[in-house]
Amino acid sequence: MPNAEINKTLETDPGQLGSVSPYKAGLTCSCPNCGKSPLYNGLLEVKDRCTGCGFDLAAVDAGDGAQIFVIMILGTITTLLGVFLYNLGLSKWVLLLALISFVIVGSVWMLRILKATLVALQFYHDAGLGTVSEDNVEAANNDSDV
């Protein structure tokens, strides 16, 4: 069987999809299909296709979901850390450098994990855009008549 057919079979086999825990794939930043190959090209760019199993990752769109979680969670942690460090009596420059370094490293680290988790959850739950069927249109028209 040629590689293209194997990849097609892997992508369309419902037993294969979902065999990897989306949380494990997210924590390890790996492919949501095979759970082994890395998900990213570089720091935060999702690959178009998995290099291990050939799974098509081009349709991935995690949107701004991961960024919102990072802003909320890391903002809270940074504020608490800032208050703690300020109460230790550190100079303002040391405090500023420590918090900026913490935010830069922490946000990239958290973005990688949360974005990979959201991508894996999309594939695990087969999420996609909504569709309009004839039944829904007919039901909406009947509701508007009442």
Ligand SMILES: [Zn+2]
């Ligand atoms: Zn893979």
